[in-house]
Amino acid sequence: MTEEEALLENGDEASWNHEVQMLRQRKQRSRTVAAIILARTLFAFFLFWLVFQYILPSTPKTLTEKARVELKSHVLFEEGVPKISRKEFLGRQKKLATVLSKAGVDAFIAEPSPSTAYYTNVSSDFDLSERPFLIIITATGEFAYLAPKFELGRIATLQMVSDKTKVIEWQEEESPFGVLKKEMGFKSVMLDEHARFFIASGLKKTGMEVVDMSREVQGLRAVKSHDEVMILRAVNEFTLHVVQALAKHISVGDTAADIMQAARTLFNLGGTEVGDGVWAIILFGEEAANPHGGANGRKLREGEFVLIDIGTSLWGYGSDVTRTFVPQGSKVSEELLGVWWTVYAAQTAAIMLMRNNKTCSVVDGASRKVIANSGFGEFYTHRLGHGLGLEMHEHPYLNGANPEKLEGIYVTAKQARTLKLKIEEGFGIRLEDPILVTEEGPLLMTGARAQGPYQP
Numbered sequence: 114m115t116e117e118e119a120l121l122e123n124g125d126e127a128s129w130n131h132e133v134q135m136l137r138q139r140k141q142r143s144r145t146v147a148a149i150i151l152a153r154t155l156f157a158f159f160l161f162w163l164v165f166q167y168i169l170p171s172t173p174k175t176l177t178e179k180a181r182v183e184l185k186s187h188v189l190f191e192e193g194v195p196k197i198s199r200k201e202f203l204g205r206q207k208k209l210a211t212v213l214s215k216a217g218v219d220a221f222i223a224e225p226s227p228s229t230a231y232y233t234n235v236s237s238d239f240d241l242s243e244r245p246f247l248i249i250i251t252a253t254g255e256f257a258y259l260a261p262k263f264e265l266g267r268i269a270t271l272q273m274v275s276d277k278t279k280v281i282e283w284q285e286e287e288s289p290f291g292v293l294k295k296e297m298g299f300k301s302v303m304l305d306e307h308a309r310f311f312i313a314s315g316l317k318k319t320g321m322e323v324v325d326m327s328r329e330v331q332g333l334r335a336v337k338s339h340d341e342v343m344i345l346r347a348v349n350e351f352t353l354h355v356v357q358a359l360a361k362h363i364s365v366g367d368t369a370a371d372i373m374q375a376a377r378t379l380f381n382l383g384g385t386e387v388g389d390g391v392w393a394i395i396l397f398g399e400e401a402a403n404p405h406g407g408a409n410g411r412k413l414r415e416g417e418f419v420l421i422d423i424g425t426s427l428w429g430y431g432s433d434v435t436r437t438f439v440p441q442g443s444k445v446s447e448e449l450l451g452v453w454w455t456v457y458a459a460q461t462a463a464i465m466l467m468r469n470n471k472t473c474s475v476v477d478g479a480s481r482k483v484i485a486n487s488g489f490g491e492f493y494t495h496r497l498g499h500g501l502g503l504e505m506h507e508h509p510y511l512n513g514a515n516p517e518k519l520e521g522i523y524v525t526a527k528q529a530r531t532l533k534l535k536i537e538e539g540f541g542i543r544l545e546d547p548i549l550v551t552e553e554g555p556l557l558m559t560g561a562r563a564q565g566p567y568q569p
């Protein structure tokens with residue numbers, strides 16, 4: 114018997130009607146509640162679906178994805194860094210003319226090279242051929258170039274900087290050097306150190322005296338201007354940030370190829386030029402005992418250091434940074450940690466001496482002494498460092514034989530670069546920071562030295 118039949122049996126009609134009404138309302142309400150529960154359940158499913166479909170996949174998983182999150186604030190940083198101005202190029206030509214005039218030579222002659230990039234904005238990317246294309250700056254400050262006649266069109270597309278340009282063209286049936294001698298009447302010229310031998314001998318055959326690039330001319334490029342420093346600082350700081358971003362996420366099992374791929378992605382975030390210029394040496398454990406590598410693409414193992422020597426370039430200026438560190442969640446022996454600190458102390462000793470008027474060999478010697486005192490002297494086979502600018506390695510070189518002084522009223526970019534060390538099982542530790550030698554003392558172009566083996 115249902116509730117309705119029971120009511121019908123023992124109630125009067127009015128109260129029966131009322132009771133039926135109430136019952137219907139109750140049923141209605143429970144249907145609404147069921148509908149709400151169903152709707153909520155469906156909504157919950159929808160939310161789960163959203164999370165799995167869209168939100169979870171964007172949580173970084175690979176080394177590349179994780180590391181790139183760290184560099185958000187550097188996206189396209191290169192666009193904010195000014196290039197070398199026309200005014201500065203012209204100023205460099207003027208300074209060079211003064212030095213040439215003092216040296217008693219008529220002109221400086223160079224093939225497309227870092228020197229021409231420096232004085233006239235013609236980069237060394239220009240392909241050299243057997244036909245001479247020579248850039249000439251005279252002791253009176255004139256600018257000229259010698260070029261094969263049929264190449265003039267291609268050469269005109271270069272964004273060469275000069276006040277006035279004298280174009281000396283030579284035809285296939287002429288001697289380029291003879292044409293140069295006839296047009297300019299030079300008696301004595303200084304040849305850029307990168308020029309090829311047949312250029313030197315060709316010039317000599319015309320009766321010109323050809324002298325080597327002088328220390329003073331090398332010094333012009335070694336001492337960096339304010340704008341050059343801004344570029345070097347921006348690109349070296351960025352390079353260190355890339356290394357630090359990688360270091361936070363590199364772990365046992367990664368290969369050098371994984372790290373390189375991630376590094377490329379991170380450099381690309383900085384802009385086109387820094388993205389295009391990336392190079393790196395990535396070494397694990399004993400591979401690092403050999404300063405330039407390691408070829409065997411093996412996986413990073415527990416208990417090993419990672420060594421990353423990496424750089425790129427911006428507006429032609431290089432970055433070159435090395436860090437040796439313990440990867441995330443890993444440990445290395447106390448002995449290895451001790452050697453890390455020895456290398457750090459050697460770098461400190463060198464940096465302390467990176468001041469005006471200090472001799473290159475003395476700075477090199479200071480770092481060497483720290484290593485020798487710890488008993489690793491025989492394994493320090495590499496020079497301390499080198500200049501950095503339009504070339505990754507340039508004057509002056511910090512080695513035991515170089516009597517040059519660190520000088521320049523304003524600045525010189527220098528590098529404290531240490532070193533290769535090896536104990537029985539084989540390992541290598543290097544720390545490298547470009548340093549600017551200023552009147553006030555050494556200035557880090559990376560912005561910060563390594564803090565320790567766990568904090569590159």
Ligand SMILES: *[C@@H]1O[C@H](CO)[C@@H](O)[C@H](O)[C@H]1NC(C)=O
Nearest residue numbers: 196197198199234272273274
């Ligand atoms: C130098 O050449 C580069 C291209 O290689 C160009 O972007 C830059 O504007 C040039 N600089 C000057 C001052 O013309």
Ligand SMILES: *[C@@H]1O[C@H](CO)[C@@H](O)[C@H](O)[C@H]1NC(C)=O
Nearest residue numbers: 468469470471520551552553
């Ligand atoms: C470096 O030496 C030159 C002369 O050799 C001197 O005039 C200059 O003051 C010195 N600079 C420093 C920082 O010692």
